[in-house]
Amino acid sequence: MDGFGGTTLRIDLATGNIRKTATDPALAREWMGARGFVSKILYDEVPRDADPLGPDNRFIVAPGVLTGSFSPVGSKIGFGCISPATNGHADSSMGGHLGPELKYAGYDLIVFKNIAPEPQYLYIDDDTVELRPAGHYWGMGSLDLEKRMKDDLGKDFQIATIGPSGENGIVFSCITHDFGRQAGRCGVGAVMGSKKIKAIAVRGSKGLKARDLPSLTKLTYDIIQRTKTHPNMAPWQKYGTAYFVGWSNERGCFPTRNFQQTYFEDWKGIDGEKLVEECLISDKACFGCWINCGKYSKAKVPGKPDKYVEGPEYETIALIGGSCAFKSIHEVAYANNLLDNVGMDTMSGGSTVAFAMECYQRGIITKDDLEGHELRWGNIDDFEHVIDMIVHRRGIGDALAHGTKGAAEKIGKGTIHFASQAKGMEFSGYDTRWYPAQLLSYCTCDIGAHHSKSWAITADIELGRDTIEGKAAVVIYLQHLRPLFDTWSCCRLFWGEIDVSPEEHVDAINYLTGWDATLEECFKMSEKIWNQNRCHYIERNGGPGRKFDIAPGRHLTEPVPDGPAEGKLVGSENFEKMLDDYYANRGWDVEGNPTREILELLGIGYAADNLEKVGFLGKPIEGGVPAVRGRKLKPMAM
């Protein structure tokens, strides 16, 4: 099968049985890999009452159709499971080199089930696939272990690891690879840890067969030549994502002190300019990439050992830097390294500490809860201590290990009001009180609040931040377009930043595989995945769907207190109107339940049958399903 490795691995961790089968060409053509594979397998195989950290959950490793191709840039790999944070579909991806290596070893999909009796790691060296003991690695930090395994196995192995956080089931644990690339969101690291899989080590030498190599090569060559002279290439290379801090702050959407404010007065100390001036060692690239937007940096914090880290990226700076109120990029980089090594998502991890800091500010958490320590804004010692309490689940750390929603439910005292999350996953690094489309994006997202599935900040600016008019349709369009890159498993930034079009990605897929895919068909597939994930969520959690599309209290009732967005608030009434508009535009009923008509139109009538069985199939909507769901808009900046 051109463009694919050809083999699927099914691994039963209870018995140690490893079964190799040919990758199903029909599955590949219909779902295209990564997020698509994850959605289908989770929907078909995981019992609806399965505990996310129990044996019946699946842990899925899946590159996508473009993984391993140079065009334009297939560096990514997806990880999937039922999320312990949201109790719904989870897919989280990372760049680096693991995905291409896995396909070059011949594998398109790995599905783990059950739980290993002892810690193990998966060893793949082309045709050799083994579960090997990992008791001697258990307890090690993610970054430390990757280095150790490179020493033990060879530097040409690509390695993904979890840290103590994943071992201990913290719901925002990540998977780390390439000393700083993470599948960060949804708690995929916690599920990997629950299976007692400490690491995956891969070496592949088989390469990948393309159906039409000359055309694929020419397409890639032309894109490289064109983008090398693109004006936005050089600034992107130099500053990566971190430059975005100043802009976000000036726009009044930079999370500050756990989203109490949206403008950070000390932003210049943690901006990308400061990162490049004071911390940068070298640029760093994922597989096949000529942009090198990764920043390999050194953190120097007085009284602490120097630390090396990839980043910090914008999201980390926002949710550790602004949200925990650190004034120095060195402190943010130090905290970034700390979370990378314990194996926590810096976004949800940063947000959870910020939430705890606000609890401390309000006297809800005290020194008695913190083993005698304080938890002050911008204090790196306090930050480090509470992270240690979370990782090892000591005292209040055990509550915080559940993320902001879970912690708020345990702590009580009205703290859910300032838990900035949707469906149990923390907001990305953008406040939404002046950004209605982004608020809607977070609260309707199929994996919980995450910008990568719909980043609508610039759409809000372009269409007007003080209006909700037309926002729902644009959000739907973005929710179909942006996740396509996760399904194809290639970097979105070529599209967002330097004008590589989605159509060119589809051309690359066809040259690679010999398929006759169209962009229109890919959009329909993306919409199918979105609807399937929605049905799965309702089947697992009960309905109606609307009851889960909830915005946090602060974001509906507290006007921004100061800064450029002072006084701004979307408000409950507007939010509910946007939800009505969103459901109608999706072909769902007013309760947020997908209808049989839309599900059959998308080719997943089986999901309608299942929704009907649990009593939450959407009622037919007046006028039927819209012929086009979503409104095409490429904002001026992405």
Add this chain to the structure above:
Amino acid sequence: MIIYLRSGGKLKDRLKPDVDQYTRRIEVEGDKPLRDILNEVGVPDSLVAFAFINGKLERLEYRPVDGDVITLQPPVSGG
């Protein structure tokens, strides 16, 4: 004085390049910040993250000098 503004993507549509596919030549009257110049030529300053001049980041308060070639960098999120 004459300056040159450059950008790709949809910002380019507002910029209306006239020198090459990315570049517009602008005649600027007086000494003023880049933010004002952008608004005068119809490029929303709210959608420009920073300016890139001679290999260095500049904010929109930067006051251009004759002959400057200024790349307008849009915000972007989530690779």
